[in-house]
Amino acid sequence: MSATLSATYRTLLVSSSESTRGVLSRLLDASDIGIDDMVEPDQVIASVARRAPDLIVLDVEADATALARVSGVLKANPTTLLVPLVGLAKSSKQRLLAFEAGVDDFLTHQVRREEFLVRVRSLLKASATRRQLAAEQLAEEVKRRELIRAAFRRYISPKLADQILASPELLDTMFAGTHKRTQVAVMFADMRGFTALSERLNPEQVVELLNEFFKLLTEITFEYEGTVFSMAGDSLLVGFGVPVAQEDGAERSIVAAKQMLEKFSELAHRWKDRYGVETGLGIGINVGEVIAGNIGSPAYMNYTIIGDTVNVASRLGQRARAGEMLFSDAVKNLLDKRGVDVGAMPLPSLVLRGRSTPIGIFCVPTATAEPRVDFRPN
Template sequence: MSAVFRALLVSSGGACRAWLERFIDGTDIAIEAVVPPLEALAGVACRAPDIIVMDADSNLQVMTQLCGVLKTNPATVSLPLLGLARSGKQRLAAFEAGVDDFLTHQVRREEFLIRVRSMLRISAARRQLAAEQLAEEVRRREAIRDAFRRYISPKLADRILASPELRDSFFGGTHTRVQAAVMFADMRGFTALSERLNPAEVVELLNEFFALLTDITFRFDGTVFSMAGDSLMVGFGVPVEQDDGARRAVQAARLMLVEFSTLARRWRERHQVETGLGIGINVGEVIAGNVGSPSYMNYTIIGDTVNVASRLGQRARAGEMLFSDAVKHSLEEQGLDIAALSLPALILRGRSSPIDIFCVPSGQRIDFRPH
C-alpha cells in the first residue's frame, strides 16, 4: 500500500523507530524522518508532516518544552502529537506536556492504527476548517480593500489596513481632531446641463466628472469624503497625517482645472453644453470620524475649516481656485510661495472677522518658489 500520511518521529534512540516501523509496515502511514528533539522544529519546517510521534522515553523536560513550542506555533498547532513509550510511567507527564494521545509499546496493532487514523482525521478536519476560515478572511479583507479604494487612494488604503492603530481609528467609533487641507470642487453650469439632457446623459457626464476628479485626488493621496450633486469634498492629511497637505491640495486642484477644461471641451462638442469647475481650499483643524446612525454610518470630516472651504468652493468662478490665508501661510511655512491674486476678504455669517482669500485664475501656471 502506498503511503498517504507522513509521520515525523522525534527520538534519540533506535528502539522506538524499529517498533514504529513494524506497526506501520504495509499501511498508508510512513516515517518521513527521524530527528532528535532539538532538531524537531527544523524537521517540521523542512516538510510539514501529518503527525508527530514523540518518544516519551526521551528527556521529559525537553519533551515538555518541545510540546509547548509546537502547540503555540501557528504553523504546527493543528498537527497531532502522539506520545509513545515502552511503559505507561510517562503517560500523565506526556499529556501534561501537550500530546493529543499516548500509547505504549504493549498496545495492539489494530488499536494503534485506529487511534492514529482518528487523530489524522481530526487534524485534517481542523486544517480544512482553518484553511476555509483563512480563505474567508482573505476574501473579506479584499472586499474591504476594494471598497476602501473607492474613496481612499490604494496606497493610503493599504497603510490603514496594515496598521491596527489606523484601522481602529477609521472603523471605530472614536472621533479625532487633526490638521487637514480641505477642498471643494464644484461644477458650474450643472443646472442648465441637467435641464437640456436626458437623465441617462446627465448620469454619464457626472460619472465622467467624478471619475476624473477622483483619479486626480488619488494621485496626490487624498481622500474623497463626499460626492453630492455636482460637488466633491476631498481631504488631505486625514485619515493619514500629511505634513504637506496644503501643497497636495493646491497641486491636485490645479491639475483638476487643467484636465476638466479638456473634458468640458468634449462635452461642448458632444452635447453643446457649457460647464466649468470652481475650487475652494482651506487648511485647519477638522473633526474626523464616523457620523450617522446605528443603521448607517459615514466616515467624514466636519468643522469650521470644512465650512470655509465649502464657501470658497461656492464662490470660485469657473476655472478659478480660491484658497484662504491659512493655506498661504501653510505653504510659506514649508518655504513655498505661489503667485496668487489677493481678493477682497470673505465675510462669513457668524464669524467676527473676515477671511483673507487668494485666487489662482484659469490658465495661470502654478510654480512653487522658495519663499
Template structure:
C-alpha cells in the first residue's frame, strides 16, 4: 500500500548487518515509518517486485563501492522505485561522497539524532509524494493528448493504423512535421455519379444527409482495409493504401475495397431511389506508383495529403469510370501479377487520359452488381 493510501510509510533496508537493522529500528521507533523488509543487495529486485517500499535505506558501510553503485543504478532505473527516496547510512562521513556518487538522495551517519533523521526522511517522503503526483498528472495528460490525437486520426485512418502511428516517433514526425516523404501508394478516387441532378431535386438538408451516408459507407470500408482518407471534396473521396504506414499489399487492398464499395453503394443507391426517386451511381479509379506524402498548405492551415502524377492518373480513371464500375491502370495490374495475385481483372481498350500524351492500359474487375448506369460527368 502506498504512502498516499496509509499513514504508515514502509521502509526497505538493504543490509546484511544486524547492527544496521537495530539502529534503524531505534531511529524509527514510535514513528509512522516502519521497517517492512530487510534484504541483502542481491535480493533488492525480488523485494521491490513483491511490494514497492516508500523509503529505501542503504547500509553504505557494509556494501562495497561497486555493489552500492550497482544497487542504486538498478533502483533508479526501475519504474517502481524511480521516485522512491534512497538514504545512505554509514558509521562516519567518510563514505559520504561515495554514497552520493552511487546515487543516494541523502546521506546520514549513525550518530545522527533521531529527530533530525525523522525530519530529513519525512522531507524526502514529502518530495517523493509530490514528484509522484506530478508524474501521475503528466502521465494522465499524455494519455489524454494521445487519445485526442488518436480520435483525430480516426477521422482519416483506421484505429489500427492510428495506434501504429502513435507508437512510432518517426511516423508522428512525418505526420506533424514539415517533412515530405516519397513513397509507393495505391491511390483510389471514388466519385458519385448523378450528384448534380440529385442536389437540384432535393433541399440542402436532404443533400447533406445523403452525402453523410455516402461518405460514411466509403470511409467505413476504407478503414476495414486499413486505408487512409485524404480528401472529401464535394461528392468524391480520395483514398491511399500504403501511407503513412507502408503496405506491400496496398494494390490488393484497394481493389477489394473498391469492389465492396461498389456492391454496398448499389444497395444504398437503390434505397435512395425508393425514398427520393433519384438515381445515382459510383465510379472508382485506381492507380499505383510513387507519390509525395506530407503536409501542404500555409502556416495557418495545413493538410496531410498525397500529390504526384500517380494521383492525377487515379483521378482521371475515376472520372472515366461508369457508374457501378472500377477502372485501374496497367501499373496496378503489373504489381498484382508480380505478387502472384489474381483478382479476375478484365482488360479494356487502352486510353489516352487527359493531360497525358501516351495511352495507358486499363482494367476492371466485375462486381456482383449487374446494373450499369451511364451519367454525364458532373
C-alpha cells in the first residue's frame, strides 16, 4: 500500500484476476510506480475518465477479440493515446496475440523485477517525450490559429471572423477564388475637404488624420458587423450581408451611417481646433445584387464586391454633402418591405453619371432625432 501512496507514476491494471494483481504488485514493489486502479475490460473508459493513468497494464489471458477491443478503445481515446500499454500474461504463448492487439511491450509473470522496471521506465520516458512534443505542437498550432484569427479580425468584425473561420464553406468562398452572387447593402463614406486638408498639412499630419478617420469608421462598421472592402484615399467601401448573409443589412447600414456622421462631426471639430481645417463626411448607400469574390492575379488577390449596386452607392457617396447620408429608392423599398421607418426625407430623382434613367433618392437629416429603427447589433 505504501508503494501506491508514494508512487510517482499511476498504473491502471485491466484485469479480472486477483492473481494478476498480485504479480504486478510484486513487480512494482518499493518502486516509484504504483497500481492506482484495477478494472474489468468494460470499465476502462470510466476509470480513465475519473483519473488518467501514466501506464496501462493489460492482462492478455483473454481471447483475441476482447484484447483487440480493449486495446482499440485505449488507442482511440485522446486521454490514453500516448499512454504506454503493456501486455502481461502467464506465458509467452500470448505474445503474438498481444502485439497484434496493439500493446507497446509484452512481459510474462516470470519476468525478473529489475527487467520489468527497466522496460516499463523506458516506455514511460518515451511516452513523456511524445506527450511533451505533442503539447508543444498543439501550443504552436493554437498560437498559429490565434495569429490568423487576430489578423483576420483586422479586416472584418471579430464575430464575423469567428463565423468564417468555423465554416469551411465560408472559408472557401473567401479564399478559394470562387465568386458568389449575393444581396448586399453597400456603403461609401467619403471625407469632404480632404484635398484642402492635405495641401495645408505635412504628410505625417495627413497620415495621422487619415488613421483617425479610418479607425473611427472601421470601429462603427465592425460594431454593426459590416465588412470593410476598401480604404482608398479618403473614402471607405463597406458591405453589409457579405460574406455572411444579413436580412437586416439595410437597417444596419443606415444606423451605422447615422453613427458615423455623428461621431465624425465630433472628430471634425477637434481637427478644426487642432489644425484649423474644415472637413465633413458624406455617405451613399445602395442595396442590390453584387458579385463577391477574389479579384486579382495568382500572386495577389483582393476579396471585394463588384457590380452596378456598388457603382450607384459610389455615385451617391460622391453626391452627398458634408454631414449628409443619401440612399437609393432600392434601400427605401427594402426598409418599407421590412416595416422599418428611419425618418427618410425624399429628394428629387437624380440621373447618375453613366445611367440613362433617374433613381429615387432619400436622406436622413442629421438635425432630426434618432431614426426610429428597432435594431441593435448582436
